[in-house]
Amino acid sequence: MHGRGPWWQERFNQHCVRVTAAREVVINVLHETAEHLSATEIYMKAHAISPEIGLTTIYRTLELLEQMRIVQKFDFGDGQARFELLNNPGGKGHHHHLICVKCKKIIDYKDFINEEINCLGKTQEFLSEKYNFQINDHIVSFYGLCEECRGKKS
Amino acid sequence: MHGRGPWWQERFNQHCVRVTAAREVVINVLHETAEHLSATEIYMKAHAISPEIGLTTIYRTLELLEQMRIVQKFDFGDGQARFELLNNPGGKGHHHHLICVKCKKIIDYKDFINEEINCLGKTQEFLSEKYNFQINDHIVSFYGLCEECRGKKS
DNA sequence: TATAATAATGAAAACCATTTTCATTTAAAG
DNA sequence: CTTTAAATGAAAATGGTTTTCATTATTATA
Known part of the structure; x- marks a missing residue:
């Protein structure tokens, strides 16, 4: 039933969006913790894995994942957006x-x-x-x- | 059954918060439109009524009203918070x-x-x-x- | 495989909503 | 009326998020 590749691959295809290393790292980071991470927190974790990934890319990736409904963005009122995988x-x-x-x-x-x-x-x-x-x-x-x-x- | 003064008066008392002109204006502005206003939009409307009210006070008032549960803060993802009366x-x-x-x-x-x-x-x-x-x-x-x-x- | 066209990226700068500071004014309590 | 604490405005600072722009990587095409 399922195709090859991870579950979100299909979404990327639907949206004509490329699967890149940075995007995979972000998804993996979210998959490991899956709890209320801020963009900066995600950046730090991603950076620890792949130091070449910049904060800008994190923001861009999160926006993209949000629009593809792979990630949900939350505002809990503490001044920064927080993100969760919503598989x-x-x-x-x-x-x-x-x-x-x-x-x-x-x-x-x-x-x-x-x-x-x-x-x-x-x-x-x-x-x-x-x-x-x-x-x-x-x-x-x-x-x-x-x-x-x-x-x-x- | 109801006391004298508007419905939110009691909340102010409960929270030991003073009823001031600025706060009344903000509530009135929200009461008139009651739909997704940003802080700046509220400021402009309030300012039109009472020009001495500053943007800072608008923010402070909104935070207060939020904590007293007179106002609900929303984040629709467009980069600014939006507020509604939740009477x-x-x-x-x-x-x-x-x-x-x-x-x-x-x-x-x-x-x-x-x-x-x-x-x-x-x-x-x-x-x-x-x-x-x-x-x-x-x-x-x-x-x-x-x-x-x-x-x-x- | 070369080549062209497009998408993705990082670093730095810009942006801009929101908060903080601080001196002043106002409201409530005694 | 006096005292005390809360509320306010203006300006400055903060800091999360976006833009800009030059560069690199990816996919499509020949």
């Missing part, structure tokens, strides 16, 4: 977020995912048709204050 | 987003909103207890490519 929404690694707006703490959760996925799935199907969108994935985030921050002033 | 999640104005990752087009939708809210409500209750969070609201966003962008290269 299979609805699959194993998929999770949602619980975010403290004061200290920016983030909790990944998977509880009730089935019910949520079910419900979101219906919505996705509907929206996809109504607005003629090719929907690939979604973000669900809950916002509030964690225990420690609830006490604080200002 | 009543589950209420009339509440909506979710459908975002094109290429052209950054945003569609507000309310379809299936009740089912989603319903389903998310259960999750919220569960998470709230499990992680001891005071959850005030949520974001649901679908990502993909719109009709026009699906054809484009690169």
Whole structure:
């Protein structure tokens, strides 16, 4: 069923985008950690593997991967974008977020995912048709204050 | 049942935050448009009403309102944060987003909103207890490519 | 295999949204 | 009215992200 090469190869082909060393490194770095990495963090890890890769390329690659829906970009409010591989929404690694707006703490959760996925799935199907969108994935985030921050002033 | 003064007055009191002219203006500006305004756009509108209000205050006010959960901050990927009043999640104005990752087009939708809210409500209750969070609201966003962008290269 | 055409890259500079500093003003408490 | 702490504006600094531009690598074509 599956072709040769990694799962994302096909996406590259669809988008007429070349598979380069830098892009493979970025995907591998994300695959190894897969948790909320910033562009700079990705750069440092990638740089450790292939020192010739520049920060600019990291940014360009991440933007590309985002548009190909291989990567999801997040803003948790701490001033820098963060990225996660999104190989299979609805699959194993998929999770949602619980975010403290004061200290920016983030909790990944998977509880009730089935019910949520079910419900979101219906919505996705509907929206996809109504607005003629090719929907690939979604973000669900809950916002509030964690225990420690609830006490604080200002 | 309701006290005197606008609905957000109580929040200010809870958080020991002063009600100032600038803050009222910001809330009013958001109340009038209530759609995806950036800090600069809010500044311009606020400035038109009260020219003594500076951009810095706009930023500070927005951060404050975000922490008090009077305002929700969004990142749609166009390089600047955007803000919406979130007076009543589950209420009339509440909506979710459908975002094109290429052209950054945003569609507000309310379809299936009740089912989603319903389903998310259960999750919220569960998470709230499990992680001891005071959850005030949520974001649901679908990502993909719109009709026009699906054809484009690169 | 040569050659042409296009895409990808790195380094440095530019950009620009957001934050910080600091001196001043304003609001609430006693 | 006085005191104390919070809020503000202007200007400067910050720092994540993008652009520019010259160079290199990749794919298509002859």
